[in-house]
Amino acid sequence: MTPMPILNDPFRAFMPYPPAHTPFAADGPLTGLSFGVKDLFDVAGYRTGCGSPVKLAEADIATRHAPPVQALLNAGARCVGKTHTEELAWSIFGANAHFGAPINPAAHDRLPGGSSSGSASAVAGGLCDFSLGTDTGGSVRAPASFCGVYGLRPTHAAISLTGCMPLAPSFDVCGFFARNAAVMCAIGDVLLLPDRAPARRLMIARDLFDRLQPLMRDALTPTLDHVCAAFNAAQEARLYRGPVGPISEAFRVLQAHEAWIAHGAWIERTQAPLGPAIASRFAYARTVTQEQADACALIRAEFAAQVEEAIADGGVFVLPTIHGPAPRLSEDATVLDAYRAEAMVFLQIAGLCGLPQITIPAGWVDGAPVGLSLMGAAGSDRALLALTRAIAEASAEEGDQAL
Numbered sequence: 001m002t003p004m005p006i007l008n009d010p011f012r013a014f015m016p017y018p019p020a021h022t023p024f025a026a027d028g029p030l031t032g033l034s035f036g037v038k039d040l041f042d043v044a045g046y047r048t049g050c051g052s053p054v055k056l057a058e059a060d061i062a063t064r065h066a067p068p069v070q071a072l073l074n075a076g077a078r079c080v081g082k083t084h085t086e087e088l089a090w091s092i093f094g095a096n097a098h099f100g101a102p103i104n105p106a107a108h109d110r111l112p113g114g115s116s117s118g119s120a121s122a123v124a125g126g127l128c129d130f131s132l133g134t135d136t137g138g139s140v141r142a143p144a145s146f147c148g149v150y151g152l153r154p155t156h157a158a159i160s161l162t163g164c165m166p167l168a169p170s171f172d173v174c175g176f177f178a179r180n181a182a183v184m185c186a187i188g189d190v191l192l193l194p195d196r197a198p199a200r201r202l203m204i205a206r207d208l209f210d211r212l213q214p215l216m217r218d219a220l221t222p223t224l225d226h227v228c229a230a231f232n233a234a235q236e237a238r239l240y241r242g243p244v245g246p247i248s249e250a251f252r253v254l255q256a257h258e259a260w261i262a263h264g265a266w267i268e269r270t271q272a273p274l275g276p277a278i279a280s281r282f283a284y285a286r287t288v289t290q291e292q293a294d295a296c297a298l299i300r301a302e303f304a305a306q307v308e309e310a311i312a313d314g315g316v317f318v319l320p321t322i323h324g325p326a327p328r329l330s331e332d333a334t335v336l337d338a339y340r341a342e343a344m345v346f347l348q349i350a351g352l353c354g355l356p357q358i359t360i361p362a363g364w365v366d367g368a369p370v371g372l373s374l375m376g377a378a379g380s381d382r383a384l385l386a387l388t389r390a391i392a393e394a395s396a397e398e399g400d401q402a403l
Helices: 053-058 067-074 117-124 141-147 181-191 214-229 245-270 276-287 290-310 333-353 381-397
Strands: 034-038 078-083 130-135 150-153 173-178 201-205 234-237 315-320 357-365 368-376
Touching: 034 117, 067 078, 067 130, 067 181, 078 117, 117 130, 117 141, 117 173, 130 150, 130 181, 141 150, 141 333, 141 357, 141 368, 150 181, 150 381, 173 181, 181 381, 201 214, 214 315, 214 357, 214 368, 214 381, 245 276, 245 290, 245 333, 276 333, 290 333, 315 333, 357 381, 368 381
Parallel strands: 034 078, 034 130, 201 234, 201 315
Antiparallel strands: 130 173, 150 173, 150 357, 315 368, 357 368
């Protein structure tokens, strides 16, 4: 069967590419559902622009689908187009300097989140039922929280990234968005292998909740109560046992080092005009040495071992997805830089440790949505999805509108 393309895109979520012929199975577990694909993944019949006009101009039309796209088509879902992404996928805000920012359907005066900006916007705006994104340092989880939808960052390497532009391969994952937990579970059944770890023991990340402003804590409390009710008991724990600064620096250095390996030669060869924020990040990335990266890899390994020890035997952390609602479109670079630095304290953990994390719509602050997350051991992806569905169903029975 052949899908119909998106003809009306009021949120500017999709790239304005001519529609391609992307046949899908007539019957399957995802029959009746439509999806968008972040413009990092190859979809046969489309160019892959990666948020860059130079990449787009250089790209040949893809002749085959990236494996997760093919799996979804085989399951009966119909692909309706490719969604906007931040330039080279390196930002959590979604304001592409060349193509603009998709509209955040949940809060029109705020950023949609990046780098999977169009994927989150398309789902939140009802343009498709679900979408594919990628997450390196928060690029599924941040826009999911900002736009008020569900978003999964799976266990590292759980879903193939063949046919997808890399940013920092030891952090990169293929994730997905949907408006309800049942669809999230259905997608997981198609894309994820069976779990190899349980999710049965809840820990509240007290150090991260303590970083929140009172309005944010209050907004998350009802959903946190639903999460706690899904377990027999909960204990409080800390994700950071020592100072946050060295961990954040390790993430920054390692991501930059890998990004330069992935794109540095192309940047120097093409002299591609980068947006100011992206240019600044790559200018820094150019300076990172192998010795710095090696030292930070040791910090990463020690931190990951501590977190993995804490979640051994079915541990699940509940934590704020991010420290606040999406920044407003009018914020200047200084405010955004400060926001990003604090956001990474929340977002960098799963990437450094290779762990699955699902973002749950959890409430509103100043007229904008905010999310709560569950993070489990590597290989507990389906268990986290099942927990999320149970929490959503219990919340719906009580008339809670957040989930």
